[in-house]
Amino acid sequence: MKDQDTSQQLSSATGGGIPLTYVIALVPVASVMNVIGGTVASALKLPIFLDMIGTAVVAMTIGPWWGALVGVITNVTAGFITGPTSIPFAACNVVGALIWGYGTKWGWANNKLKFFGLSVASGVGVSLMAAPIVIFVFGGATGHASDVLTAGLLAAGGDMWSSVFSSNIIVSSADKILSSFLALAIIGALPTNLQVTGPIMKAESMGKVVLITAGTVVGVILTVVSMNL
Amino acid sequence: MNNEVTSKDGLGAGIAGLGVMYMVYPWAASEIQGDAAFGMLAGLCLIAGFLTILCGIAVMRLKNVNA
Numbered sequence: 001m002k003d004q005d006t007s008q009q010l011s012s013a014t015g016g017g018i019p020l021t022y023v024i025a026l027v028p029v030a031s032v033m034n035v036i037g038g039t040v041a042s043a044l045k046l047p048i049f050l051d052m053i054g055t056a057v058v059a060m061t062i063g064p065w066w067g068a069l070v071g072v073i074t075n076v077t078a079g080f081i082t083g084p085t086s087i088p089f090a091a092c093n094v095v096g097a098l099i100w101g102y103g104t105k106w107g108w109a110n111n112k113l114k115f116f117g118l119s120v121a122s123g124v125g126v127s128l129m130a131a132p133i134v135i136f137v138f139g140g141a142t143g144h145a146s147d148v149l150t151a152g153l154l155a156a157g158g159d160m161w162s163s164v165f166s167s168n169i170i171v172s173s174a175d176k177i178l179s180s181f182l183a184l185a186i187i188g189a190l191p192t193n194l195q196v197t198g199p200i201m202k203a204e205s206m207g208k209v210v211l212i213t214a215g216t217v218v219g220v221i222l223t224v225v226s227m228n229l
Numbered sequence: 230m231n232n233e234v235t236s237k238d239g240l241g242a243g244i245a246g247l248g249v250m251y252m253v254y255p256w257a258a259s260e261i262q263g264d265a266a267f268g269m270l271a272g273l274c275l276i277a278g279f280l281t282i283l284c285g286i287a288v289m290r291l292k293n294v295n296a
Contacts, residue, residue: 017233
């Protein structure tokens with residue numbers, strides 16, 4: 001209840017605003033951060049995406065729909081740089097922004113466990129949007145490192161839908177958990193008056209949550225790498 | 230000039246972003262699937278339509294909050 005009150009006090013929906021200069025500075029920087037993260041992950045053939053860190057920062061600080069804008073800018077820009085493959089996935093970036101943004105507004109970013117849950121929820125939400133795109137638009141494979149996992153699941157007797165969704169949810173959850181905690185570290189370095197969406201916990205003293213996050217990400221990377229060998 | 234932005238402005242920016250998505254989808258569809266782009270475009274419009282519905286709901290909710 002207290003969280004909600006604080007959130008409402010902070011929310012720009014209730015009349016309080018944030019300086020336009022912050023938005024003008026934050027949105028393009030977040031988009032560039034996403035494009036660079038995505039390009040690096042793809043160049044190194046990492047089994048994660050890293051193209052939603054900026055989206056998470058913006059959605060959790062200044063609002064879900066600003067985050068959605070960052071998502072669209074990211075994927076459209078990446079589409080013009082590396083080819084149109086990333087453009088259909090703009091919708092996934094938008095869905096992630098909405099989950100992070102509204103989750104923060106509803107007080108899920110103010111507590112370690114809830115924040116971990118919010119990260120997993122964004123991973124699941126993005127996978128629900130991504131799986132149909134991967135199947136209908138790309139026929140089940142996009143050339144990403146996670147395709148190995150899909151191929152492995154298909155070889156093990158799974159059908160296309162369950163294989164694509166399963167591999168996507170594993171990789172996406174790890175990616176979103178990592179992105180959420182990286183975003184939390186970045187938010188900690190930003191001025192607190194930028195946090196108008198809702199209360200966000202401090203990045204310090206997270207102990208077990210950091211271990212769980214690291215374990216999840218390392219586990220997924222090892223799984224995909226071992227299937228690659 | 231008002232130098233502060235609110236969540237209403239954010240919603241407007243998000244809707245503008247969806248508009249950009251709609252404008253780029255035909256190009257992406259023709260680049261990826263060439264002559265067979267119709268099916269892909271239909272699927273992408275379905276997804277974008279879903280997101281636009283979410284925008285509409287958000288607009289209605291925002292109106293209620295401000296009332």
